[in-house]
Amino acid sequence: MGCEPLPPGRRELVHVHQVEVSLGGRTVLRDVDFRVAEGEFVGLIGTNGSGKTTLLRAILGLQATTAGEVVVDGREGRRGGPVGYVPQRVTFDHDVPVRVADFVALGVDGTRFGLARRGRGVRQRVDEVLDSLELGDLAGRRIGALSGGEQQRVLMAHALASRPRLLLLDEPLANLDLPRVHDTVAVLDRVRRAEGVAVLLSAHEIGPLVPVMDRVVYIAHGAVACGTTEEVVRPEVLSALYGHHVDVLNVHGRVVVVEGEPGDPGAHPEVVVR
Amino acid sequence: MFAPFMANAWLAGTLVAMVSGAVGLFVVLRHRAFAAHAIPNGAFAGAAGATLVGASSLLGLVVFAVASALGVAALGRRRNDVVTALALVTMLALGAALLAASGAYEPTIDALLFGELLGVARGEVVALALLVVGAGVALALLFRPLLYSSLSEEVAAARGVAVRALDATFLVLVAVSAALAVPVVGALLTFALTVGPPAAARMLTRGPARALALAVVLSLACVWAAIASAFWSGWPIGFFVGAYAAAEYVAARAATSWGESRARP
Amino acid sequence: MRWLVEPGFFTNPVVGTALVLGAVVAVVSAAVGVVVVVRGQSFAGHALTDVAMAGGAGASLLGASPLLGFLLAGVVGGGSIEAAGAERVRDRDVATGVVLGAAAGLTALFLYFVSSSTSATGSTQSVLFGSVFTVSPSVVPLGVAVAAATLVALLVVRRPLLLSSLSPELAAARGVRPRAMGLVFVLVLAASVALSALVIGAILSTALLVGPASAALRVSRGLVGATLGAIAAGVAAVELGILASYDSFYWSAAHRSVPVSACVVAVVLVEVATSAAWARWGRGRG
Structure with missing residues (x-):
């Protein structure tokens, strides 16, 4: 099954074009080619070691490609594009003097130089994102004191804060129990509709994503194939x-x-x- | 204690404490304690070399500290502890050999290693102040990206922070701060001042801005108390800096674990 | 031979003591160092040297044997670092740093007392940077005894120690207690730091600990081979360093010899650089 063009009437947001990546002499991705449309929910399904994380890192510009190119929002992929990223795991120190709201605000202005005070716009946006992910109660807590599940939600809020066009999530459902898996998927679906953001989410099981997914990209031995859920x-x-x-x-x-x-x-x- | 000849000591100590506190907070947040320990030893070798050739010791301190920092940045990307340890020891041995070659007297060596209340000459205070202003401006400019990449280098890089350049710049800041601190508190004690008060501040505050402010305040308290104690007792200032820095850390740790045990009965 | 070895090298009793003690110390440091590098504890090893330094300074204040001072402080300091760091692993860096800073402060105080209460000079040099030429022959038997005990202890706990370095969980499942192992190892480490502090000084002893070991680990595959290689490299570094320092007195115009410790560190550096180049060359070909 090849990768069909985008769903009708949708504009292209991401084009992964014949990408190949080699790490330490081993070809991790070969001839990977697919597109993501604006506002689309795409699941990237594959087992451990199939190259999911490498592919996400290539889209982010964190991983150099040996061949091919990644185009995000009309520009060849490089860091700092309109992309929010939720890595699989971030270990925060227990004592780090940073509150949840501070960290989410860094998603907006963390790359900015200088000490200028945060404007009202930034603070409003932080509150809005925290509310939409049901994290309002945690805003003043230290980030290192939260549970792993809470930290992951905060990472999602952080990724959304800068109003990205694309949200990349690396295995956000691993290590969650089944009710939380469904809850997370539902929240992501609600947020992507409200914000109009496309979601590309990696997972090793397709099941929980089927209700919300527009299309599936599956990856095995470094190669991909894709289609709609009905096809897959x-x-x-x-x-x-x-x-x-x-x-x-x-x-x-x-x-x-x-x-x-x-x-x-x-x-x-x-x-x-x- | 506030006699005219002490003015330099107070002025230099204050400048040193402010920079060490602010830079030290990021040393702790970024887990660069070992590098922050190695770089002052590079400064020590620089001061020893300057003694040998008769150059300005501040120049020797800055040049060697910055060179060590860039070396650690280039070699230590993969957290190479062995490389850092060897670089550190090499700088100390080089410093010892240079001092031996210059025939320096023991007080000179002791002052470089353990600090000297009157270690900053009057003419050097201006240069020192300029360096402090430069370091302060750099730190203010880089505050958010530094904080961001301390929390997660991966996420910050994805958002477009140039993490490698930022890390090298940060180590140069550590070097400048070490070069300023070595003549006053000594090569072996600079590290205590860089890590102790900021580690305490980190435990006691919630937000990053307050942590920065408290780190500077605790660092000032440590240095001022050490200057006063050294003046009254005549003992070396390095001892008091090490002791007060450790005391602040232990007290903060005790306070937080007391607070935690009260929070969950 | 004449141009390489200046007159009196082999007949001088001071040099003889230095060569014997240096070789013994190098063997212990290298063997322990391999485990330090494998366990990734270079920073802890280095912190111990600063603690030992305070002990050496205290001993010279009391007029006691510096070896005893190095040993006692190393054991106490190592035990407390192990206790403080085990509680919260992520805080280890900072806890180690604070202990290290306090120890350096104490060293400063003790050395100040030494220089102000007695007319003795050179105590900073001998405690921090060491000089194997000033070690009195009476220390040699004690040094050899400590070295032998350390080596025996290391041989006894070698297997479980390595297992717990490579995988603490696996070791625990096999009935090894990782914390007990950590404590035993810190004591072994403290003894070896004390010994090398005697020869090349407290703050430089890290070089003898991790230098030969990391060089040997780059070149050799097996642990036994690496340990033997590290011992050979360590002994060579100390003996060549002593020779170079002795010769430098005759070579320099001012008859000011380069300190032994600096010479030993220089040889260690050459060994490490050579092994790195060798490993890179080998990888490039293979």
Whole structure:
């Protein structure tokens, strides 16, 4: 399955054009080519070590490409574009004297020189973003004292603060329990509609994203293929993706993805689509 | 204590404390303690070299400290502890050899290592003040990007902060601050002043601006108290700087763990 | 030979003591140093030297043997760094730094007392930068005994120590207690720092600890090979350093010799640079 052009009527925001990346003599990405439209929610699905993080870093301009190019919002990819980034893990020191609101504000003016006081615009934007991610209560807390899940939400608020056109999230659903996974996905979907921001989110399981995703990019052994959810959430496609047998069932109007053969010791039912 | 000959000591001590406090906060936030320990030793070698060739010791201090900082920046990208340790020891050995070659007397060596109340000559205060103003302006300009990249280098780089250039610039600031501090508090104690008060300030405050202000205040308190104690006792100022810096850190740590234990009964 | 070794080198008893003690110390430092580098504890190793320095200064104030002062302070300081840092790992840098600063302050005070209460000069030089030429032969038996004890202790705990350096969880699962290991290792480290402080001075002993070890680890693959290589490099550095310092007295016009410690550090640096170049050349070809 090739990468079809963008959904009709949508403007292109990102074009990853025949990108190749080698790290230490090993080709991590080869001939990766896909587009993301404005306001689109795209899932980047792949197992650990498939090259997801490298691809996100290439889009951010943090990873040099050995061939091809990344175009973001009409300009060849470089750092500091209209992109918000939520890395998989940031370890904050327990004692760091920075409050949640301070950190979110750095998302707007962290690159700016000088000590000028923050204008009202910045402070209003910080409050707005914190409220929309249901973090208003944490604004005055020290960032190092929060739990891992709270810190991740704060990283999302920080990434959104500068009103980016594209939000990149690296494995935001790893290490969350199932209710929090669904909650996070729902919040992201709500925020992207409210802010009109495109979302490119990496994950190793497709299930939780199916309700909100416009399209899927899947990545294996450094190469990608993509399509709409309707095209991808099918037994033969998912079986090829996971490398073993997968069933897609329709139960009471919800799609349920079941991995593994019946009687497989590792078999467990997976998730859930309306 | 406030006799005219002490004016230089107070003035120089105040300038040194302000820069050390402010730069030190970022040393602590950026986990560059080992580098901040190595760079003053480079300054020591510079002062020793200046003694040998008869040049201005401030010039020797600044040139060697900046060279050490750039060396650490170039070699230490991957947190190479072994390289930092060897660079540090090399600078100390070089300093010792240069002092031996110049036939310097023991008080000269002691002053460079452990500080000297009257270590700054009258003519040097102006140069010192200019360096302090320069460092202050640089720090004010870089405040937000420095803070940002201390929290997450990756995120800051993605937003367009030039993290490598910023890190090298920061180490040069550490070098300037070390060059100023070495003649007053000594090569071996500069590090205590750089790390102790800011580490205490970091524990006691919530926001970055207040942490910066408190770091400067605690650093001033440490240096002023050390100058006064050294004046009254006649003991070396380095001892008091080390002792007061450690005391501030221990007190802040005790206060926070007391507060935490009260917060969750 | 005549142009390389100035007269009296082999017959001078001071030089003889220096050569013997230097070799013993180099063996211990190199063997311990390999573990320090593998465990990534260069900063802790260096902090101990500053603490040992305070002990040396205190000993010279009381007129006690400097080796005892180095040892006692190293053990106390190492134990407290281990205790303070184990609590909160991320604070380790800062805690180590504060202990180190306080120790340097104490050194300043003790040395001030030494120079103001006695007419003795040169105590800063001998405590900080050391001079193996001034070590009295009576220290040698004690030094050798401490060295032997340190080596035996290192041999006994070698396996569990390395396992807990490479993977604390794995070691704990196998019944090794990482904190006990940390403490034992800090004591071994303190003893080796004390010994090398005697030869090249307290603040320079880091060179003898991590220099030969890191050079050998670059070149050799196995740990046994690296340890043997480090021992060879360490002994060579000390003996060549002593020779160079001795010769420099005759070579310089003013008859002012280059301090032994500076010579030893210089040889160590050459070894490290050579090994780095060797490793890079080998990688470029392979």
